[in-house]
Every structure is written in structure tokens, then in C-alpha cells.
Amino acid sequence: MKVNQLIKLLPINFFFITRFLVLVIFCLLLTCLFIIQSSSAEPVKITLMMQALEATQWEPFVKEFNDQHSNIELEVIEGPNATNQVEDLYTSSFLLGNSPYDLVFMDIVWVSKFAAAGWLRSLSDRLSKVDLAVFLEGDINGGMYQGELYRIPIRSDGGILYYRSDLLEKNGYQPPNTFTELINISHTLQEKKLAEWGYLWTGKQYEGLSAMFMEVLSGYGAFWINPYTLEVGLDSTKAIEAVNFLRSTLDKKISPMGVTTYAEEEVRRLFQTGNAVFMRNWPYAFGLLSDHSSPIKGKFKIKPMVHANNYFSGSCLGGWGLGITKNSQHPDAAWEVIKFFSSEEVQRRFVLATGYVPSRRSLFNDSDILTKFSYYPQLLNVIENSILRPPIPQYAQASDILQRYLSAAITNQLRPEVAMEKAAAETRYLLGKQKSNND
Missing domain, CATH: 3.40.190.10 (Periplasmic binding protein-like II)
Known part of the structure; x- marks a missing residue:
């Protein structure tokens, strides 16, 4: 190829080479910019x-x-x-x-x-x-x-049952499995002046009352609300027996009347003084009861909740x-x-x-x-x-109904059967199962 032909081609090749280099540099700059932006982007x-x-x-x-x-x-x-x-x-x-x-x-x-x-x-x-x-x-x-x-x-x-293992062992008792055994052991140890109170539970009108009552209901073979059918069982004979058990602990002075105003901490503090035999509470209390300053450190144990004969316990x-x-x-x-x-x-x-x-x-x-x-x-x-407490969308309202009427029953404002009939009727109305009789 002649020299003059090469000279004519040179500007064209130079143009493409220059354009290619500019494109490469531009891509590199974009990549760097993306990396910089990514590294400096705000976290989610x-x-x-x-x-x-x-x-x-x-x-x-x-x-x-x-x-x-x-x-x-x-x-x-x-x-x-x-x-x-x-x-x-x-x-x-x-x-x-x-x-x-x-x-x-x-x-x-x-x-x-x-x-x-x-x-x-x-x-x-x-x-x-x-x-x-x-x-x-x-x-x-x-x-x-x-x-x-x-x-x-x-x-x-x-929910778990705490019990004074030292008192039971010294007096020849095994931990109770039934409601009746809990009442009898409590009564005996109270008569011996070994404890002021037999059984402590959360009776204040709040969610803890519903949780505690779930365990008593289960222990009597009763139920609150069937989440699949929305059937309500609060006015059943077994459910009323469950309320009567709680009421009996107060009438027999197994439990102080004060439990109707107690939440977890009030119950825990009283049990920790050493003046009670049994307590229903949550696991958090174990560490506090075991503190080096606790009068009952090493003197208590835990077990599943008690139940009626021929039924089973359940922890809420x-x-x-x-x-x-x-x-x-x-x-x-x-x-x-x-x-x-x-x-x-x-x-x-x-x-x-x-x-x-x-x-x-x-x-x-x-x-x-x-x-x-x-x-x-x-x-x-x-x-x-x-x-489980009833897994239904209306749970909060259902729990409020139960708390109100159960509180009325344990404080003697309503007879247990009347309280549970009203609670059941209002709950059915809430769930669209019938017209309320409490209006």
C-alpha cells in the first residue's frame, strides 16, 4: 500500500480508536460511580x-x-x-x-x-x-x-405451679396432682401454723385472670371457646365447677381475699415472704425466688398445674x-x-x-x-x-367479657352460675352466635 493511501486511512482509524477509548473510559467511570454510590448508600x-x-x-x-x-x-x-x-x-x-x-x-x-x-x-x-x-x-x-x-x-x-418443697417433704406430702389434694394439703399446713396461706393466684381483673382461668377450665375438662366452631363453653357444668373451685379457695381462707386484686408481682412477693404453700405464676418468678436474699431460696420447686380427677392439667x-x-x-x-x-x-x-x-x-x-x-x-x-387461649380475631373482646364476669363471681357480686351464663351469652353475641341476653 502506498504511503499516501495510509495517510488517507489514518484519520479514520484514529477516529475509531479514539472513540473506543472514550467509551471504555466512560464505562469505567460509570462503574466507579456505581461502586461509590453503593458504598455510600444509606442502609435500609x-x-x-x-x-x-x-x-x-x-x-x-x-x-x-x-x-x-x-x-x-x-x-x-x-x-x-x-x-x-x-x-x-x-x-x-x-x-x-x-x-x-x-x-x-x-x-x-x-x-x-x-x-x-x-x-x-x-x-x-x-x-x-x-x-x-x-x-x-x-x-x-x-x-x-x-x-x-x-x-x-x-x-x-x-403457667406453672410453685410449691414449698421443704414444707411438703417435712410433713410427708407428695406434690399435689388434683385440686382436692391442693386444698387438703393447704388446709393441713395452715392448721399447723406452718403457713398463713395455702394457695396464691392472680385474681385481678386483667389478662392474667383469663390466662390463669384457662388452666382451671382445662383441669376440669371444660373449655372457653372452640376456635373452629366458635362454640362457647363458659356456662357448662364443668366450667361452673372451675369457678366454684376458685371461689372455694376464698371461702375456706385457703387464699386471701386480696388475690382478687393481685397480679403476678403481688402474688410473687407474698409467696416469697414464706407465708404461702402454693402459687400459680409464670417462669420469670423462679429467678427472683432464688435470689440470695430470698427467704425461700432452695425451698421450693415447680410442677404442672393441678387438675380434677380423670382430667389433665394444662399450662396456659x-x-x-x-x-x-x-x-x-x-x-x-x-x-x-x-x-x-x-x-x-x-x-x-x-x-x-x-x-x-x-x-x-x-x-x-x-x-x-x-x-x-x-x-x-x-x-x-x-x-x-x-x-392456647382461643386463637380468634375477637380474642381481646372475649377476654374482657370473661374477666368482668369471672371477677364478679370471685368477689361475690354474682353467683358463679349466673356470672358464667351472662359471660357465655355475651360471648356468643360477640361471635355472632346469638342475640345478647344482657342488654
Whole structure:
């Protein structure tokens, strides 16, 4: 090729080469810009609310989560310590629309209400049956509504019977299995002036009354509401017998009249003075009763609740878990939070730090946990025989009805049969089963 021909081609080749180089440089600049923007992008913020005390207990674990997840920022908002007020705040935010929460820290009795209202996302496709099997069965069942899973359990709970093992052993008694045995042992030890009171229970008009009564109902072979048929059993003969048992503990002075105003802490403090033989309470009390300053440290044990002859005891299941809100814009990030807090390692350290009951079965036999909480194998036996409060959307209203009429029965304002007939009628009206007779 002649020199003059090469000279003619040179500008064309130079043009294409220059254009190619500019394109390459432009692509490199775009890549760098994308990397810079990605690295400086704000992390996704995930928000939930919980009781103030629990929010404080979560602080080190929230920090750990945020340190491990640079792309997610978990923010925990402190709510009131009263759980019903926290429920009301969540409910209000959903009803007003555009709730700021991505996650809901839920009491087990909120699940049906929140799921039925369409406020939660189903979690059924995020875990297999094998994954769910590591949790307590009752806790998983408590997170279901109409066959869908809406809540992953973080911590469990269940009602238990505390008893003064020293007093029973010294007087030749085995722990009671029936209501009658509990009454008889109490009466005998009271007559011997070994204890002022026989049996302490939470009789205040609040949710704890409903939870406690669930166990007495179950122990008499009765039921409150069938969640599948919405049949109400409060006015059955067996249910009235359950109310009569509570009333008899007051009439026979086995229990102080003050229990009709007592919640968990009032009951726990009185039992801890050493002036009572039996107490129905939750697992949280064990650590307080075992404190080095406690007069009854090492003098008590736990067992499942008592029952009537030919029936079985049941522990009212409590506990808390996490669900993802329907309106969350970041459900995958919210799921990362749930995975972290429900993991075996985090739950193990959380239990050791707080004394709460785990929702994972394996942790009831964890060596570190057993060193600190030696009674956990017994506790597992209690919680595995648990009963759920009626998982219905109208639970809060149904519980309020029961509390009002049961409180009237145990304080002698209404005869037990009248109180339960009114409670049953009002509950049926609530559920659309009949017209109220109490109007």
C-alpha cells in the first residue's frame, strides 16, 4: 500500500480508536460511580416497637445485629411497659394507614387479630417443616392463623405451679396432682401454723385472670371457646365447677381475699415472704425466688398445674415473637432480623442474660443454661403440655367479657352460675352466635 493511501486511512482509524477509548473510559467511570454510590448508600431501616423494659434488654443484641449487617439498620422504639398499651399503639398505627413499623413484636394472643385484619405477611414460604421443628410445637401453633404462619417465636412462657418443697417433704406430702389434694394439703399446713396461706393466684381483673382461668377450665375438662366452631363453653357444668373451685379457695381462707386484686408481682412477693404453700405464676418468678436474699431460696420447686380427677392439667401458653407487617417496604431485610433473633446462638445468650424462656427445644438442655437455670428440664415438661387461649380475631373482646364476669363471681357480686351464663351469652353475641341476653 502506498504511503499516501495510509495517510488517507489514518484519520479514520484514529477516529475509531479514539472513540473506543472514550467509551471504555466512560464505562469505567460509570462503574466507579456505581461502586461509590453503593458504598455510600444509606442502609435500609427496619423499625419495630416493644415494651420499654424489653427494649433495654435487647440493646446489646440490636447493636450486634447492626454491626453485622452494614446494609440494614434496626431501630427499636420503646413503648409503654403495659402490653395492652403496646397492642393499642400497633393497632392505631395500622388503622391510620402507613404504619411506620416493619416488624411487630407480638404477644401470642395478638396473632389472630392482626392476621385477620390483614396487617401481617404470611411467613409460611420462608421456613420448611424441618426448620419449624426446632421450636416448641405450641409456640408454632400459636403463630398460625387459618393455616398460615405469621409469627416466629422468640421466647416462650407458660403457667406453672410453685410449691414449698421443704414444707411438703417435712410433713410427708407428695406434690399435689388434683385440686382436692391442693386444698387438703393447704388446709393441713395452715392448721399447723406452718403457713398463713395455702394457695396464691392472680385474681385481678386483667389478662392474667383469663390466662390463669384457662388452666382451671382445662383441669376440669371444660373449655372457653372452640376456635373452629366458635362454640362457647363458659356456662357448662364443668366450667361452673372451675369457678366454684376458685371461689372455694376464698371461702375456706385457703387464699386471701386480696388475690382478687393481685397480679403476678403481688402474688410473687407474698409467696416469697414464706407465708404461702402454693402459687400459680409464670417462669420469670423462679429467678427472683432464688435470689440470695430470698427467704425461700432452695425451698421450693415447680410442677404442672393441678387438675380434677380423670382430667389433665394444662399450662396456659404465653410468649412473644416477631412478624412482618403487610405494609413493610423491606420484608427481606425484616426477615434477616427475625432470623438473627430466633437463631439458636442469639437466643441462648438472650436467655442467659435475661432469664426468659427459650422457644427452641434444644436450649432447655443447653449446658450453659442448665448451669444457671437447673429447673429448665422440668419447665420443658410443663410448657410441652400447654393450652392456647382461643386463637380468634375477637380474642381481646372475649377476654374482657370473661374477666368482668369471672371477677364478679370471685368477689361475690354474682353467683358463679349466673356470672358464667351472662359471660357465655355475651360471648356468643360477640361471635355472632346469638342475640345478647344482657342488654
